[in-house]
Amino acid sequence: MGRDKKFSTHDLWQATHELIVETGYQGFTMSLLAAKLHVSRAAIYKHYPNKEELLIDFMVEKMRYSVTLLSEIDFTQSFEHQLRDLLERMFQLKDLHQILGMASTIEDVSPVITEKKQVLSAMHHELYTPLNQLITKGKEQGFIDPARNNFLLLGFIFQTIDIPNHAGLPLDTFIAEIQALILHGISNK
Amino acid sequence: MGRDKKFSTHDLWQATHELIVETGYQGFTMSLLAAKLHVSRAAIYKHYPNKEELLIDFMVEKMRYSVTLLSEIDFTQSFEHQLRDLLERMFQLKDLHQILGMASTIEDVSPVITEKKQVLSAMHHELYTPLNQLITKGKEQGFIDPARNNFLLLGFIFQTIDIPNHAGLPLDTFIAEIQALILHGISNK
DNA sequence: TTTATTAGTTACACACGTGTTACTTTGGTG
DNA sequence: CACCAAAGTAACACGTGTGTAACTAATAAA
Structure with missing residues (x-):
């Protein structure tokens, strides 16, 4: 019963994703989101009681996808192939990585949010495990020298993923270059 | 003539720096800045016609300092000492780096701003030259293999500086570790 | 001590963001 | 066809941010 929906859940997440990439967390407003969906602001409030709950649900959704993608790595591969596989997958998650970084800045306007933020934080650790295993x-x-600090290596790899491709290299060679930098740094072999 | 100032230019830049680090560009408001200076909002408008011009002047100021600091490197040192020197100086500029990244998001509310944004962008290139020389x-x-792309190496070094020190290493060893990662990556020597 | 000048404050108008309420539209069901 | 329920809209109250104008305070010079 009732009339047809003007936007699906999929449309909602898609528009949210685009908008948050375009404007950042602080610039994200319900008006802009509504405009993207060709719908009034109040229509969105029929589905979500406030901006924060919408965004946290969006992030949990994205995080679930990220964790799955990274956990699907074939661990029987050689170290170098596994690294390459991981890098390619992390590249797919590039903007997600920064989006998920915004999670901590969501205001705790209700207990539901506090709770889901903790869930997100737990999943964040899950995200690291394939990398840690590698x-x-x-x-x-x-x-790798076993004496080396895992946190540092992890941070190193995560930061390296975010190198801007100012040189405009094709994705394949760009990833290969990054893998080389991770493995051997700037030094001549 | 006239009465005594309640805050100096130095106080203003100091408070601006603190606030922008604490709240980010989007969260930066004149009310918060005024509160930090124990002054009314309107008092700041006596010095600056709007938020944008204040922030762009702040950034030009900081950029000038950054360019000077990096240009003071002793180029007669060995490659490795020069790299270490550079890294230490870049660490001093850590939060500046992210602050200056916000420059592009300042709205062009007046031609003065558009102009100063271009100045900033030019100084940004100046900032890279010592690194490029290295x-x-x-x-x-x-x-380093001469075939390697300079943009990529530059981006790599800039990203590596921003690795979070989650392991809580002392600054000296942390910088040394980062230098090692830049030079040789994660590989065992 | 009077006055000019500069610094600072209070109060206003305006814009925009959030979330709610009362109302309208639309589609299936008896 | 009547009517009910889901979906959507318009309009309101409220908070917060910006920039300005009229007023007040302090200090040095005449």
Whole structure:
């Protein structure tokens, strides 16, 4: 019963994704989102009681996808192939990574939000485990000095993913270059 | 003549710096700034006609300092010492780096702003030159493969500076670790 | 001590963001 | 066809941010 919807849940997440990438968390407004969906602001409030709950649900959704994507890596591969596989997957998640970084800045306007922020934070750790496993493997197989701090290596890889492609290299060579930088730094081999 | 000022230009830049680090560009308001200076909002408008001009002047000021600091590097040092020197100086500029990244998001509310944004952008290139010189030196002295793209190496070094120190390492060892990562990546030597 | 000048404050008008309420539209069901 | 329920809209109250104008306070010079 009732009349037809003007936008689906999928439309909503799509528009939210675009808008948050375009304007950032602070610039994200319900008016802009409504405009993107060709709908009045109040229509969105029929589905979500406030902006914060909408955004946190969006992030949980994206996080779920990210965790799945990274956990699907084939661990039987060699260290180097596994690294390459991981990098390619992390590249797919590039803007998600920054979006998810905004999660902590969402205001705790209701207990529901506080709760879901903790869920997100837990999933964030889950996201790191495939990367951690890779580092462990690298240490075992002699690619990485076991004395090295895992947090540091993790941070290093995450930061390296975000290098801007100012040179305009094709994606394949760009990823290959980044892999080389991660493995051997700027030094001549 | 006239009465005593309640805040100096130095106070203003200090408060602006603190506030923009605390709240980010979007969260920066004249009310918060005024509160930090223990002054009414209107008092600041006696010095600056609007928020944008204040922020762009602040950034030009900071940029000038950054360019000077990086240009003071001793180029007679060895490649590795010069890199270390550079890294230490870039660490001093850590929050400045992110602040200056916000420059492009300042709205062009007046032609003065558009003009100063271009000045900032030009100084941004100046900031890169010491780094570029270092890379060139590294290529000449055989530390770096000359075929490698300078933009990529530059981006790599800039990103690496921003690795979060989650492990809580002391600054000295942290910088040393980062230098090692830049030079040789995660690989065992 | 009077006065000019500069610094600062209070109060206003305006714009825009949020969330709610009362109303309208639209489609299936008895 | 009547009417009910879901979906949507318009309009309101409220908060907060910006920039301005009229007023007040303090200090140095005449």
